[in-house]
Amino acid sequence: MNLLIYFIPIALLMGGAGLAAFLWSLRSGQYDDLEGASWRVLDDDD
Numbered sequence: 001m002n003l004l005i006y007f008i009p010i011a012l013l014m015g016g017a018g019l020a021a022f023l024w025s026l027r028s029g030q031y032d033d034l035e036g037a038s039w040r041v042l043d044d045d046d
Helices: 002-027 036-042
Strands: none
16 A cells, blocks of 8 residues: 555656657657658659
8 A cells, every 4th residue: 555655656757758748749740741751761862
């Protein structure tokens, strides 16, 4: 039971850090061009 005192705040902090990282990636435009990388791989411009 004493371990819950430590595990619950740690879990909440880790969840908050994951949410903050996800929101940062949305705001920085990481998901704007999902198909562009696949077309750049097939492009033969040398």
